[in-house]
Structure formats: structure tokens, C-alpha cells
Amino acid sequence: MGLPMAKNLLDAGYDVVGHNRSPEPEEELEAAGGDTADTPAAVAEQTDIVVSCLPDTDAVERVVRGDDGLLDGLSEGMVYVDTSTISPLATEALAADLETLGVDMLDAPISGGEEGAIQGSLSIMVGGDAAVLDACRGVFDAMGDTVTHCGPSGAGQTTKACNQIVVAAQMVGVSEALVFAENAGADLQAVVDAISGGAAGCWTLDNRASRMIRGNFDPGFFADYQYKDLRIATDAGQAYDSPMPLTELAHELYKSMAANDMGRDDNSGVMQVIELLAGTEARIDE
Structure with missing residues (x-):
């Protein structure tokens, strides 16, 4: 799911730096004009907005809090967008921790399957600060047709x-x-x-x-x-x-x-x- 979303961001004119646990998607991203990084932390160090698409709550926790995770690269003023489908309770806790670092989090799970990811027609349900969503609207519009602000942190997951x-x-x-x-x-x-x-x-x-x-x-x-x-x-x-x-x-x-x-x-x-x-x-x- 993450690779076609990244390709749509490239097509929309964004510079994209990606990281994946297996090499094939990274190779395809580079072939499409993107760059890659060795760790999640390295991705965060080179970007203003970080977008993740992961299979479950444990994977998000590892990518954010683990060794060379996003917490090692995120800095004040950045935005973390998690499009994974995970626990709303875990999301609320993660958003609170990031807030202490001056990092805004938007939980933005997606619906529409691989077809929607490829076509850029995903439905995206967003929790977090509405003003942060508005500032990132172009990124969301590149990935989905329907972007809905659902409330505070965790509301997207709910x-x-x-x-x-x-x-x-x-x-x-x-x-x-x-x-x-x-x-x-x-x-x-x-x-x-x-x-x-x-x-x-x-x-x-x-x-x-x-x-x-x-x-x-x-x-x-x-x-x-x-x-x-x-x-x-x-x-x-x-x-x-x-x-x-x-x-x-x-x-x-x-x-x-x-x-x-x-x-x-x-x-x-x-x-x-x-x-x-x-x-x-x-x-x-x-």
C-alpha cells in the first residue's frame, strides 16, 4: 500500500524519501524518482512530513520507538502521519508523547485497498489538529479522493x-x-x-x-x-x-x-x- 501512495506523491511533485524493511519496494521507489534511507530515523532527518503505512500496532511502535526509529529523527515542527490501521488507544498515547517533542501527529487510516492506493482514490479518516491537516492538505489530496477530519487524536482510528x-x-x-x-x-x-x-x-x-x-x-x-x-x-x-x-x-x-x-x-x-x-x-x- 505504501509504495503506490509514495508514487502518487512523486507524481504530485513532492520529494519523497522512503524506507522499507524489504529492498524491492525501495528499488521500485528509486526507479520512480524517489530516494531511500537506511532507517526510519534517517527518513525523518531528511523530511518535514513523515508518512507511515504499516500492518499493525506493534509495527508502528517499533518503527517509531525502536532503535533508529522515528523518535531518533523527528524534530520540533514536524508532522507525523500514520496511515496504518492500529489501536486508537495506542494512537492517543503515541500522539501525546510526540506532542512533548513539538511534533504533531495525524492518525489517518485509509480505506480503498490496493486499487485505491494505486489510483490515488483512497478514503482517509483523519484524527488530530484540524489546522495541521489543513497545512498538509496537498499531501493527503495526492493520496486520496475523500479526506475527512474526524476529531482529535485517535478519532481517525475510531x-x-x-x-x-x-x-x-x-x-x-x-x-x-x-x-x-x-x-x-x-x-x-x-x-x-x-x-x-x-x-x-x-x-x-x-x-x-x-x-x-x-x-x-x-x-x-x-x-x-x-x-x-x-x-x-x-x-x-x-x-x-x-x-x-x-x-x-x-x-x-x-x-x-x-x-x-x-x-x-x-x-x-x-x-x-x-x-x-x-x-x-x-x-x-x-
């Missing part, structure tokens, strides 16, 4: 958790409906076409259902990532005393995907778990 709660509910609901339709003997494509235009209409029906009934679960967003994001949501729900009965169920279904070596399938592949429970597959013959 909004992303809300997004993933709804995405998972859609995926599970559509999967359950399609397996039900299969068992009832209905025409699956006709079911998809019919309900997409009514009150049930949603992103999953429009963009994934036709693939699902053809057994196409090539990843746009890994099920492993959906599982991780739901863990973040349920942990935050516990911390904030917010009941999450549906999200807890979805979490268990995605856990089953991970346990059955389906974690690298698309998150719409949760239908395969419903199919295992039903003892049938919801597929069309072509």
Missing part, C-alpha cells in the same frame, strides 16, 4: 474501526444470504441483481457478490487484515464499554478463515466459512 465493523457485517450478511439462496434453489445471479437495487444495496453486493458466486476470492483486501482490524475494534469496544455482538461474531468467522489457511483470500471469502457450516457451495455454472 472511524476506521467503524468502517471495518460495517464492512465485516456486509461481507457476512451477503455470504449468509447467498448460501441461503443456494440451499433454497434460487438463481444466485438473479438474487444478486434483484437485491442490489433495493434496501439491501451495499458495496459488497455491487463489487464482490458476482465474484463470490463464481468462487473468485482473489484478494483486494486480505481476510487476515480484516481479522486484525476486527480484533482492534473488539478490543476498543471492551475498553470503551461498547457492546459489539455482531462484530464479535464476524471476528470469530474471520478467525476461522485464518485457521483454515484462507487468510490470504479476499475478505469476501468469509462466505467459504458459511459454506463449510452449510455443507454446500453457493456457485453458478458458466
Whole structure:
């Protein structure tokens, strides 16, 4: 995700210095006209705005607080933008620590998958100081089409958790409906076409259902990532005393995907778990 975002920043006229744990993305960034650095600290020393895109909370903590991490290179007046999806509680703590150094942090998790990152059409949910976001608006506009200020530090992560709660509910609901339709003997494509235009209409029906009934679960967003994001949501729900009965169920279904070596399938592949429970597959013959 980070590499196409960096390329879009280059295309928008920004100077980009990047660091990645594996060499291939760095080589591709250099081929596109960017520069690279050996450590996160070295990136921070050469830039005014640092943007990270990492898989989980632990990775962000290591990149920021670890040896040769961002804390060793950030200085007063800089801005740190974290586009990872991580714990809102950890984000609030990190923003508070950076504030003592005179560094502003914007938590800015993204939605839209790799396709959105490549096209520069991501939806970006931002927490932090609105004035800092306004000062960085050009950077955000290069990466996404929809940039929304959601509130103070941590609010971006909270909004992303809300997004993933709804995405998972859609995926599970559509999967359950399609397996039900299969068992009832209905025409699956006709079911998809019919309900997409009514009150049930949603992103999953429009963009994934036709693939699902053809057994196409090539990843746009890994099920492993959906599982991780739901863990973040349920942990935050516990911390904030917010009941999450549906999200807890979805979490268990995605856990089953991970346990059955389906974690690298698309998150719409949760239908395969419903199919295992039903003892049938919801597929069309072509």
C-alpha cells in the first residue's frame, strides 16, 4: 500500500524519501524518482512530513520507538502521519508523547485497498489538529479522493474501526444470504441483481457478490487484515464499554478463515466459512 501512495506523491511533485524493511519496494521507489534511507530515523532527518503505512500496532511502535526509529529523527515542527490501521488507544498515547517533542501527529487510516492506493482514490479518516491537516492538505489530496477530519487524536482510528465493523457485517450478511439462496434453489445471479437495487444495496453486493458466486476470492483486501482490524475494534469496544455482538461474531468467522489457511483470500471469502457450516457451495455454472 505504501509504495503506490509514495508514487502518487512523486507524481504530485513532492520529494519523497522512503524506507522499507524489504529492498524491492525501495528499488521500485528509486526507479520512480524517489530516494531511500537506511532507517526510519534517517527518513525523518531528511523530511518535514513523515508518512507511515504499516500492518499493525506493534509495527508502528517499533518503527517509531525502536532503535533508529522515528523518535531518533523527528524534530520540533514536524508532522507525523500514520496511515496504518492500529489501536486508537495506542494512537492517543503515541500522539501525546510526540506532542512533548513539538511534533504533531495525524492518525489517518485509509480505506480503498490496493486499487485505491494505486489510483490515488483512497478514503482517509483523519484524527488530530484540524489546522495541521489543513497545512498538509496537498499531501493527503495526492493520496486520496475523500479526506475527512474526524476529531482529535485517535478519532481517525475510531472511524476506521467503524468502517471495518460495517464492512465485516456486509461481507457476512451477503455470504449468509447467498448460501441461503443456494440451499433454497434460487438463481444466485438473479438474487444478486434483484437485491442490489433495493434496501439491501451495499458495496459488497455491487463489487464482490458476482465474484463470490463464481468462487473468485482473489484478494483486494486480505481476510487476515480484516481479522486484525476486527480484533482492534473488539478490543476498543471492551475498553470503551461498547457492546459489539455482531462484530464479535464476524471476528470469530474471520478467525476461522485464518485457521483454515484462507487468510490470504479476499475478505469476501468469509462466505467459504458459511459454506463449510452449510455443507454446500453457493456457485453458478458458466
